Amino acid sequence: MKKIVVLGSGESGVGTAMLAKKKEYSVFVSDKGTIADKYKKVLLHNDIVFEEGKHTEGKIFDADVVMKSPGIPDKVALIQELLKRNIPIVSEIEFASKYTDAMLVGITGSNGKTTTTMLTNHILTAEGLNVGMAGNIGDSFALQVANETYDKYVLELSSFQLDGIVDFAPHIAVITNISPDHLDRYDYKYENYINSKFRITKNQTAEDFLIYDADDEAIENWLKNNKVKAQLLPFSLEKSFDKGAYIEDDNIIINTNSNLFTMSIAALALQGKHNTKNAMASAMIAKLLGVRNNTLRESLEDFDSVEHRLEPVLKINGVQYINDSKATNVNAAYYALESVRTPIVWIVGGTDKGNDYTSLLPLVREKVKAIICLGLDNSKIIETFGNVVDFMIETAGAEEAVKVAYKVSEKGDTVLLAPACASFDLFENYEDRGRQFKDAVRQL
Structure with missing residues (x-):
């Protein structure tokens, strides 16, 4: 029986484990973090062996093939060791x-x-x-x-x-x-x-x-x-x-x-x-x-548009709130800013992936009246746009960001969540960020 080790227990990891079991592999799922309850139930129900909170190297190095979840970088020591041992590593796809x-x-x-x-x-x-x-x-x-x-x-x-x-x-x-x-x-x-x-x-x-x-x-x-x-x-x-x-x-x-x-x-x-x-x-x-x-x-x-992608949330006192939480990079934020035709209160920031914001400067100069930072480290955003907009403030969560936006926006404005960054510093993922933003808007 061929042995497969699945690293990571998210959607792709558990899906791979299920398919591998069906194809009569010996399956072992290993996650360095905790396994979400919904996925744990699936693994238990299907009698799939798993561990969480650690990687037992002896079991992992015994694999004929390893499926690595997309979130795990190649630079990780465990992956480097697998490569050294010539154990094939594939994606779920x-x-x-x-x-x-x-x-x-x-x-x-x-x-x-x-x-x-x-x-x-x-x-x-x-x-x-x-x-x-x-x-x-x-x-x-x-x-x-x-x-x-x-x-x-x-x-x-x-x-x-x-x-x-x-x-x-x-x-x-x-x-x-x-x-x-x-x-x-x-x-x-x-x-x-x-x-x-x-x-x-x-x-x-x-x-x-x-x-x-x-x-x-x-x-x-x-x-x-x-x-x-x-x-x-x-x-x-x-x-x-x-x-x-x-x-x-x-x-x-x-x-x-x-x-x-x-x-x-x-x-x-x-x-x-x-x-x-x-x-x-x-x-x-x-x-x-x-x-x-x-x-x-x-x-x-x-065709209806995609949730968290330039998604209109509500219009309150003549101000349109738009959720573009899926704008996780600079180019996506560019599209978002470009598509709005009114003055913008822009909620931006998160985990920076090596971003260069300079391409946004012309649009920000032309359209953005206020910037509300939504990240743990906003230094690069402040450095790039500090001299370009009149109002800039740092906030520590969706609710606070929306309350500030409500105060600084006027009739005819658009409050746009287009973070240009990943969400992992304050949120689980971009969906969580988008939903928290929408909830905060609905509570205004």
Whole structure:
């Protein structure tokens, strides 16, 4: 019996443990922290051996294969020792993909990947296709492979998940965009992070497709200097193509296989330049998979937006409160600031991942009247924007930040939570941060 050790007991870890058990592996789950009750129940119910609060090296080094949760960096001593001993380390995505014949769509990017994944799933489901949505979203891919029989999967993939792939090969890969993010995990080298994103196409063949943003400098430069086997399908707001997606007279034009689809940008449910690009990527996937034009058009018109992504919460005394807790990097915060048309009270800050805020300066000068810091260390934010806005204050929680925002905002303003940072200093994750913000707004 092959032995698998699962490091980390979150969604991907427990999903992998369940699938491995089904495939008759001997399974051991090890978590240095505490295992959440809901996951502990699943492990106990399925008679899966686990430990928490420690890593027993003797048991871990006995593994034939190790599945490492995406949150664990490669630099950790335990991982380095596993590599030294030549024990294979894979991601959940890699492990699960070996046990399904389903057609895979993989979507990555610094921003927009959740929206593009959910929109694609919405379109394919509306067409009546038997499709599962997994990866960085919902139930883990491994758990769905263990329990479901989908023909197709739409997978939202982070760079951390892609770092652990060996043979994983999506039929359709999407790179929505690339901007500096998670540089603390990539030795503060942007090129390492870019290479990580392009791992999504490394096992693709000439039968497969890579959909990408042709306006993105990092993507374009990488493609100039590296060979890709997959067929390239670019999308752009500025250029036009024989094959790909582009804009003409305020219409989106999609041409994947001489089957033309056009639609007015004004009719899209999701507005804003970045959302037009998300719609282009999703529409190209849909056309490659034979979705009918009327289904595609209806789906793009009626899609509801994603929680914690430019989510309107309430309007109070003429002030609009917007939750964009998912803006965990500078580029996402840029989109958020760009999309708001009124004076902004900006709630920003958290765990800095090596951020450079200078690209936000023009927008902050033009639009932001007050900055409310929401992090334990706000020195870089204060240093960058201290001379640019009239009012700046540090707060220690969502409730305090919202109360201050209420005091300094006036009718016609927007209070925008767009942290540009991870949430782990004060919150469990970006969802927790977003929900606490929304709760605080509702209590005003």
